[in-house]
Amino acid sequence: MATLASEASSDALYLLHEGTQYQSYHFLGSHVEERSGQMGVNFAVWAPNAKQVNVSGSFNGWDGSNHQMSLADGVWTLFIPELGEGTLYKYEIVTLDDECYLKSDPYAFHSELRPGTASIVTSLEGYEWQDEEWLANNTSNQFLQQPLLIYEVHLGSWKRKEDGGFYSYVELADELVEYVHERGYTHIELMPLEEHPLDASWGYQVTSYFSVTSRFGSPKDFMYFVDRCHQKGIGVIMDWVPAHFCKDAHGLTRFDGTPLYEYADSRKGEHPTWGTQVFDYAKPEVLSFLISNALFWMDVYHIDGLRVDAVYSILTLNFDREDEDRIVNEQGGDENLEGIAFLQKLNAVVFSRYPNALMMAEDTSSYPGVTAPVENGGLGFNYKWNLGFTWNTLAYMKKNQEERSSQEDQLTNSLLNAWDENYIIPYAHDEVVHSSKSLLGKMSGDDNWQRFANLRVLYIYMMGHPGKKLLFMGNEFGQIDDWNSEASLEWDLLKFEEHQQFEHFVKNMNHFYIAERALWELDYEPSGFEPINAEDKSDGLVSFIRNAENDDEHLVIMCNFKPEAHEGYRLGVMRPGRYQEVFNSDKQEYGGSGVTNDSTLVSEEWTCQDCPYSITVTIPPLAAIVLKYIPAKG
Incomplete structure (x- = not known):
């Protein structure tokens, strides 16, 4: 150096x-x-x-x-x-x-x-990396047309030792990495690992931005963890927090006796609800600090990308601010023009050095062009979390069957703007904490069978929906309680058959997703998706087609969000030929009722649901089926 x-x-x-x-x-x-x-x-x-x-x-x-x-x-x-x-x-x-x-x-x-x-005092030199093959194959901006299936992890609570102690980076490099690899995930997303004083902040209130947290070992131990991920073909994304920092006395706050890293104007320089301070994005040295830090994790630790936290709070001057405290910029609006310029500069610099980086915005606003190129006036991210999808679908799944009949738009509205940004579909940690219940706990139903069935059909709908995918740890085996950051996941649940079956379902679903190009190759092209327009909007049935670049490679996906099965249901399809059921969430091996389509389905020239052809299909209760198109011969 x-x-x-x-x-x-x-x-x-x-x-x-x-x-x-x-x-x-x-x-x-x-x-x-x-x-x-x-x-x-x-x-x-x-x-x-x-x-x-x-x-x-x-x-x-x-x-x-x-x-x-x-x-x-x-x-x-x-x-x-x-x-x-x-x-x-x-x-x-x-x-x-x-x-x-x-x-x-x-x-x-x-x-x-x-x-x-x-x-x-620590040297970061001397580690001998073994991820040359990963880096060599990671040379072009290809992710938009590749599968992206992310397992979000909080390292402190994925698994704890019997005495309550943490697993180290080295131990996790074996156990966690192998677990993720076996289940088909393409990437691990790590909740923030910059040094932070309070475990309960989950790493989102940082004091030392260049220090990987010592909770789990040394910097070179973390290098080993990332190296092992890459050797297994798994990318590593880390949550990054440039929106604010904590007020702990030993940290950045009033560093030299003055507001150095934060805005001097306390109205701009503090997030009252979070009790944190806001970086001064107008100060050149702060920009050098933040952008150097983003690149540092890629330069030194071979991190593949960053999920940028709380982007909305960077975009506006009035995030979580009462009307009487509202402030405006020099143009009379409430945009933080300096924050917007910072994000654009950040992404421009990152992609100039790492063209294949993953830069993801966790943004709850409706700000346009989050994933548009900077040169076109956008923020320059290549992905944005689709939190509208997350919130709406979970709100629907909480409803009982009587309430669902008039609320199907909550499921399908996200398809109206699915191509406005390059979206990631996340079921992340924020959805399963603070007494909000686990994903399984959010599902309505008269019994466990219905709750598991609801979650299975929701997962297939997520996998079929345009956009890349993210699932928080524990949701792959049906965690029951809220996520507790101070304890292990509920691994003991895997002693019970219904959780074993659900884990088996998720594992098979993941591998199915990776294998089927139609589920990801055209995520960000409208041609990758075709709706099947059923007239009845209250029957709980949502059907659509996913296409790959190869015109003959496409899937028909039908999701039934109600507990009634449909035999002899006529389903519209766009192409003549045969259709084979290749995935069914109602299989008995997954804990379902076992209603399947075992025979090949042959299309008829019978107009149905705005489609020129149709097939007759059996639809299981509270389940999703996926049919693969087999082109007609000759």
Whole structure:
């Protein structure tokens, strides 16, 4: 890594203050290096408004008076000989008001495990990566036409040890990675792993953006985890939190005695509901910090992409703000023009260096063009979470059968705007916490059989709906209780047959999804989807066709959201030929009633449901079937 004292340091600082220094972690922070034949540690920190900054640590009894740093162009530096890896340290900030306090290093590569808050001198060099094949095959922007099936994980609660302790990155690299691989997922999405003081924040309130959390091991342990994922053909996405940071005293808040990383105007600089502070996106050094951090996880840890949290709060000045506290921009609107510019710059820079990166927006707003290219005025993400689909379908599935008859639009409205953005369909962690019930717990039904059947048909509808897919851990085997971030998932449920059958269903569904190009190849092209327009909008039946680029490769999907079976149902289809049932959520092996279509179905030239041909099919109760088209010969 480069050092601040190199010949190019003035250029590096110029770019830092311009907001275009995208590898600022190369010279800011602590770095083990050699100076004049002597090994030691070079410390560098941006704190332009401090009166004095000293290095305080385990090596000087936490008294920095003998290790004063020198200031040049807003950055304080000091080389201390004979120090090395493992040294605990903080920066002793003396403010213009002569107050003195200790701050963790914003660019530290490793930090103490809570409740400790010291930074740890750590080298990130020397790990021997074994993921060359993954990187070699990951060279073109191909994901829009590839399957993307994401398993969202909170590492602290996927599985706990008998004593309640965490599994390490190294242990998870074997057990979790193999689990995900066997079940057909293409990617793991990790809830935030930047160092954070409070377990209950799940990592969304960060203090050290360049420190992978020490809860599960060392930085090189995490490299091993990512490496093992890639060797198994699994991509790694990490949740990233550039929208806000926590107010803990050792963190970024009022770092040099002034609002340095946050907006000085408290109306813009705080999220009152979250109790956090907002980055000042107008400040060039903050842009250098954030964009360097995004690239850091890709540069150093080979992360394949970032899910950017709370995008809506970056887009607007009035997120979660009362009307009387409303503020406006210079154009009279409530858009945060600086936040919008930051997101556009972030994505432009990331894709200029990593064209195949996955940049996903968790955005609850209706802001247009989230996944449109920056050069066309968009934000430049390549994916956006479709939370409208999530909320509407779950609201429908909670309803009893009598209520559902007039509410089918909740299921199908998302098809009206399915191509407005490049959507990911998520059933994520936010849907199963805070007494909101697990996905299984949300399902209506008179008994467990109906609840499981409801969840199976919902999952097939999700898999058939245009857009890539995400499922939070535990939902693959029918977790019963809310997600508890302080304990293991309910693995003991797999002792019971109905949960074993449901896990078997999800595993088979995942592999079916991966194998069928029609379910993902044209996700973002209207030609990849054809509705089958049934006249009765209250019968609980939703039918549609999914197409691949090959015109003869398509699937007919029929979902029955009511407990009545339909024998001899005439279903409209668009093409003449034969149709074979290739997936059925009602199979007995999945816990269903066993109503299937065992014979090949042959189309007739009989107009039905706005389609020129039709077939006669048996539709099982509370279930989905998938029919594969077999072209007519000759």
